[in-house]
Amino acid sequence: MAAGTSNYWEDLRKQARQLENELDLKLVSFSKLCTSYSHSSARDGRRDSSDTTPLLNGSSQDRMFETMAIEIEQLLARLTGVNDKMAEYTNSAGVPSLNAALMHTLQRHRDILQDYTHEFHKTKANFMAIRERENLLGSVRKDIESYKSGSGVNNRRTELFLKEHDHLRNSDRLIEETISIAMATKENMTSQRGMLKSIQSKMNTLANRFPAVNSLIQRINLRKRRDSLILGGVIGVCTILLLLYAFH
Numbered sequence: 001m002a003a004g005t006s007n008y009w010e011d012l013r014k015q016a017r018q019l020e021n022e023l024d025l026k027l028v029s030f031s032k033l034c035t036s037y038s039h040s041s042a043r044d045g046r047r048d049s050s051d052t053t054p055l056l057n058g059s060s061q062d063r064m065f066e067t068m069a070i071e072i073e074q075l076l077a078r079l080t081g082v083n084d085k086m087a088e089y090t091n092s093a094g095v096p097s098l099n100a101a102l103m104h105t106l107q108r109h110r111d112i113l114q115d116y117t118h119e120f121h122k123t124k125a126n127f128m129a130i131r132e133r134e135n136l137l138g139s140v141r142k143d144i145e146s147y148k149s150g151s152g153v154n155n156r157r158t159e160l161f162l163k164e165h166d167h168l169r170n171s172d173r174l175i176e177e178t179i180s181i182a183m184a185t186k187e188n189m190t191s192q193r194g195m196l197k198s199i200q201s202k203m204n205t206l207a208n209r210f211p212a213v214n215s216l217i218q219r220i221n222l223r224k225r226r227d228s229l230i231l232g233g234v235i236g237v238c239t240i241l242l243l244l245y246a247f248h
Contacts (some may be wrong), residue, residue: 009102012086016109019079023116026072027123033068034127037061065127072120079113174246181242185235196224 086109090102200221 009086009089012082012089013105013109016079016082016086019075019082020109020112020116023072023075023079026068026075027116027119030068030072030120031123033061033064034123034130037065037127037130062131065131069124076113076117076120079116083109083113171246174242178239178242178246182239185239189232189235196228 083106086102086106090099090106204217
């Protein structure tokens with residue numbers, strides 16, 4: 001009877017160790033999958049935004065993640081069942097000293113199960129957080145690409161039309177300013193011509209009264225004509241330059 005119960009206990013311990021070894025290997029692979037997922041995320045984040053390749057090749061890695069998660073959950077459930085059977089066995093054992101040793105062994109297996117369960121849930125949570133972030137980034141990149149490929153061209157055309165409209169408005173404003181300057185110059189020259197005619201008539205009157213001053217008046221008239229020609233030339237050049245600047 002004791003030999004049979006001892007063999008039963010050893011079988012349970014053997015099953016527990018075997019499941020723990022399998023879980024250890026699965027969790028290492030699961031952690032590597034999460035790490036590779038994170039590194040792929042960092043590399044893809046540094047790619048050019050025009051790259052439309054799906055992030056992380058998500059479909060294959062997501063399937064691998066789901067498969068490994070199910071396998072680990074099944075192993076954890078099996079190990080939990082073995083631990084429960086071991087607990088039932090320790091409760092039915094009648095020798096106090098033997099029961100204490102069995103309880104110590106059972107507690108060690110329970111601690112291992114708890115550590116594996118905690119590690120699994122932590123790795124799974126990290127994986128899910130990275131995948132959710134990458135799905136969000138992929139959606140944002142897709143929206144940006146859609147905006148660039150769709151409305152971006154229309155926005156570019158609209159921007160060019162607005163720039164051309166502003167250029168035309170500036171040209172019209174410069175032309176109006178040039179015309180205003182030309183009109184003001186014309187009025188000023190007309191006023192000066194009237195004043196010069198008045199002065200000339202007075203000088204002619206003085207010349208007729210004083211023949212000795214006639215030669216002086218002629219020289220003054222020549223200088224006046226020369227100044228008028230110089231002033232007219234300067235005004236003409238300024239007007240031409242303003243027109244060239246307006247239509248440039």
